[in-house]
Amino acid sequence: MTTARRSFWAFSTASLLTFGAMMPVHPVWADEPGPVGAVAFDPAKAALGKRLFFDPRLSGDTETSCASCHQPEHGFTDGKALSDAYAGSLHFRNVPTLINSAKRAAWFHDGRIGTDLNDVTRESITETYAMNMDMRLMQERIKQDPVYVEMFKAAGLGEPSNGGVRNAIPEYLKTLISRGAPFDTGEMSQDAQAGYRVFKASGCNACHSGERFTDDLPHNLGVPDNPEIWATPERHITFVAMMKFLGVENYMNQRADPGAYIRTHTADTFGTFLTPTLRELSFTAPYMHNGTLATLEDVVAFYDAGGGNDANKDPRIRPLGLSATEQAQLVAFLRALSGVPLTGPDFVPERIDTDYAPIENWQDATN
Ligand code: HEC
Numbered sequence: 001m002t003t004a005r006r007s008f009w010a011f012s013t014a015s016l017l018t019f020g021a022m023m024p025v026h027p028v029w030a031d032e033p034g035p036v037g038a039v040a041f042d043p044a045k046a047a048l049g050k051r052l053f054f055d056p057r058l059s060g061d062t063e064t065s066c067a068s069c070h071q072p073e074h075g076f077t078d079g080k081a082l083s084d085a086y087a088g089s090l091h092f093r094n095v096p097t098l099i100n101s102a103k104r105a106a107w108f109h110d111g112r113i114g115t116d117l118n119d120v121t122r123e124s125i126t127e128t129y130a131m132n133m134d135m136r137l138m139q140e141r142i143k144q145d146p147v148y149v150e151m152f153k154a155a156g157l158g159e160p161s162n163g164g165v166r167n168a169i170p171e172y173l174k175t176l177i178s179r180g181a182p183f184d185t186g187e188m189s190q191d192a193q194a195g196y197r198v199f200k201a202s203g204c205n206a207c208h209s210g211e212r213f214t215d216d217l218p219h220n221l222g223v224p225d226n227p228e229i230w231a232t233p234e235r236h237i238t239f240v241a242m243m244k245f246l247g248v249e250n251y252m253n254q255r256a257d258p259g260a261y262i263r264t265h266t267a268d269t270f271g272t273f274l275t276p277t278l279r280e281l282s283f284t285a286p287y288m289h290n291g292t293l294a295t296l297e298d299v300v301a302f303y304d305a306g307g308g309n310d311a312n313k314d315p316r317i318r319p320l321g322l323s324a325t326e327q328a329q330l331v332a333f334l335r336a337l338s339g340v341p342l343t344g345p346d347f348v349p350e351r352i353d354t355d356y357a358p359i360e361n362w363q364d365a366t367n
């Protein structure tokens with residue numbers, strides 16, 4: 001039992017004594033999930049990864065960094081319904097948080113990458129809809145920066161390389177772990193505690209389970225489509241190109257996001273999306289794979305109404321009949337899963353100085 005867990009227990013017992021007559025308090029707090037356990041990381045590689053994550057020179061036109069879309073103050077999302085993309089393009093999905101993403105079993109809303117964060121990093125750097133960078137060019141570009149030459153050496157990665165970048169950024173992502181949420185510190189309000197009971201009574205934990213509140217599996221809730229995808233050529237083009245690449249049949253006429261269907265190509269998986277974490281939601285609005293629900297109140301109302309309309313909708317998504325008070329309590333609970341923002345110097349580098357002099361005798365240097 002951790003100290004935080006013990007104080008949570010003490011707090012719950014105290015509130016049981018004080019409020020026990022008024023409201024039932026869940027007796028088994030000590031068995032509840034969380035806090036999110038730390039992930040071991042290599043400090044020198046993570047420091048390098050932190051600089052790379054915020055460095056726009058990793059994109060083709062030197063204008064976009066990972067942090068352009070994954071902004072620390074928005075819980076490493078961008079605060080928009082649908083993501084931007086590399087200049088001249090736009091994305092058709094909502095930016096997911098990167099906090100705790102090192103603990104996922106699969107990545108992206110459709111789970112199309114299930115190996116490791118090294119592959120996610122490669123895809124993010126090279127794909128046209130993200131940073132549109134040729135890794136060979138990237139390697140030569142960062143070799144010119146004496147700070148990187150030093151940092152790669154210190155991290156034991158030799159001279160700056162494509163492989164080293166894909167190794168270092170995931171080490172940085174491992175440092176982005178939730179901390180300090182009222183749920184974990186024993187500081188949940190009475191409303192949040194009541195909301196936790198509503199959460200369990202409503203069956204939310206069937207899919208939102210474990211310390212990150214996700215089973216990392218795809219489900220269909222009938223989330224309505226975002227019409228902006230089909231109305232904005234730059235988004236639609238990205239969608240068509242990706243669906244073609246992923247082998248989706250009839251991709252030119254497709255007007256719904258197939259989600260994790262691309263992993264199986266079986267009809268019953270159409271429109272399923274990976275369960276997202278419920279950690280850090282206070283920072284990551286709007287919600288769902290396509291950003292169609294603007295607030296947590298909207299999300300709770302959506303579930304209360306039994307989700308949307310879809311032939312593949314999970315049978316556990318059904319009308320809940322929650323009162324206005326219960327809905328507000330559920331929102332209070334969801335907010336109690338947000339911790340301290342990861343915006344300090346451990347997570348955000350100092351200004352990246354790109355005003356360096358080329359190395360002397362650069363035409364004669366070998367590397
Ligand atoms: C132009 C915006 C943009 C940029 C730049 C960007 N991302 Fe993303 N990122 C997204 C979007 C959108 C998704 C979801 C895509 C999907 O589901 O198809 C995503 C998903 C991810 C995920 C999966 C998270 C999860 O829970 O499934 C990781 C990890 C990630 N990005 C890391 C990075 C890294 C590292 C970089 C820089 C090398 C980067 N991203 C650059 C927009 C961006």
Ligand code: HEC
Pocket residue numbers: 109199202203204205206207208218219220221223273274275276277278281284286287288289290299300303304314316317330334
């Ligand atoms: C059948 C599994 C399942 C159940 C039950 C379930 N969820 Fe979800 N939840 C999901 C999936 C899958 C998504 C993502 C859907 C999408 O992106 O289209 C999601 C999304 C969310 C989101 C948005 C998160 C984000 O970052 O966009 C919130 C908040 C949420 N659920 C809360 C709840 C609450 C509260 C309940 C109970 C009333 C609940 N969920 C029940 C599977 C489930």
